[in-house]
Amino acid sequence: KQEVTQIPAALSVPEGENLVLNCSFTDSAIYNLQWFRQDPGKGLTSLLLIQSSQREQTSGRLNASLDKSSGRSTLYIAASQPGDSATYLCAVRPSIQGAQKLVFGQGTRLTINP
Amino acid sequence: NAGVTQTPKFQVLKTGQSMTLQCAQDMNHNSMYWYRQDPGMGLRLIYYSASEGTTDKGEVPNGYNVSRLNKREFSLRLESAAPSQTSVYFCASSVETRSSGPQHFGDGTRLSIL
Numbered sequence: 005k006q007e008v009t010q011i012p013a014a015l016s017v018p019e020g021e022n023l024v025l026n027c028s029f030t031d032s033a034i035y036n037l038q039w040f041r042q043d044p045g046k047g048l049t050s051l052l053l054i055q056s057s058q059r060e061q062t063s064g065r066l067n068a069s070l071d072k073s074s075g076r077s078t079l080y081i082a083a084s085q086p087g088d089s090a091t092y093l094c095a096v097r098p099s100i101q102g103a104q105k106l107v108f109g110q111g112t113r114l115t116i117n118p
Numbered sequence: 119n120a121g122v123t124q125t126p127k128f129q130v131l132k133t134g135q136s137m138t139l140q141c142a143q144d145m146n147h148n149s150m151y152w153y154r155q156d157p158g159m160g161l162r163l164i165y166y167s168a169s170e171g172t173t174d175k176g177e178v179p180n181g182y183n184v185s186r187l188n189k190r191e192f193s194l195r196l197e198s199a200a201p202s203q204t205s206v207y208f209c210a211s212s213v214e215t216r217s218s219g220p221q222h223f224g225d226g227t228r229l230s231i232l
Contacts, residue, residue, distance in 0.1 A: 038220055047122075047208060048161075048223040093161075105151070105163040105176055106221060 006031045006098050010109035018117050019086060025079040025112050027094035032072045035097040038106065039068050039079050041090040048093065052079070056099070084116045120144050122224035124209050130230045131199045139194040139227050141209030149212045150192035151221065152176075152184060154205040161208065167192055199231045 007030045017023055027037070036055045040048040052061045052068040054077070060069040067080040081088055091113045095106040125140045143150065151166040153176075163176030167186040181203060183195045192211075196203055207227045213219040 040223075047225040048210075050220045050222060053220040095161075105166065106161075108161040110158075110160050 006034075006096060006107045008094060008096055008107050008109035010092075010094060010112050012112060013110065014113040014115070016115040016117060017084060019084060021084050022080065022082050023084055023114075025081070025092050025094075025114070027077040027079070027109055029075045029077075029096050029107075031098065032075055033099045034072065035099045037068075037070055037077050037094060037096050039066075039077075040093045040095065042093060042111070043090050051092075086116045086118050089114055089116045122209055122211055122222055124207075124224035124227050126227060127225065128228045130232065131196075132232050133199060133201060135199050137196050137199060137229075139196075139207055139209075139229075140191070141193065141224060142191045143209075143211040143222070144190065145211060145213070145222065146189070147211035147213050147222075148189070150186065151210040151212075152182075152192070152194045153208045153210065154178065155208060155226075156205050164194065164207075201231045203229065204231045205229060 009028045011026055034056050038053045039051040042048050052063055054061050054068055054070040065082040070077045091111040093111045095108045097106055122143045148169045152164040153161045155161045162178050164178055164182050165176050165184040167173045170189045173184050185193045208223050210221040210223045212221045
């Protein structure tokens, strides 16, 4: 059974720092990995999607990498801002035929201090 | 762009009452999903619909029914609500043709069962 882990559960850093969020998964048989942010009381906003054949994706100050063989992904946030404060979730889609669900990690709650 | 729209946003029910959560997407996506989010449990798939006319059980389907009314709409019904169904419910959609695309989420329905 695929399991997704995000460590740490919470992270607090001063504004302007570069930071890395970690995601690990137990089964390397995946179609893709997706990073989301969730603001309090809100839904999930898709940030980046990495297909299993890709190594990384970039969007603005965000860069996500994928190492399928080791079961790891990282989300790099450059020059962090208070507006980046949110919970960040990673999710993998297993490549089992017919399986369309995402398996989510518990999330990392990020606080950027002005 | 509305994206994925869920109604209602909040609801309080008494044990044993029934209710239907509505979801509509305007992105012409083929696949739609219902998740629930609980503290310490993360997001878990309840049901999904790979395409119009099909539905399948996810990880936690007991106590729920779904209807894929047309390509745009996917509803979730609680026939006899129980306190254990107190949760935040999210609807999502994805294009899912030949490739695996990102899932897009609504803002959620916060449901309390007394």
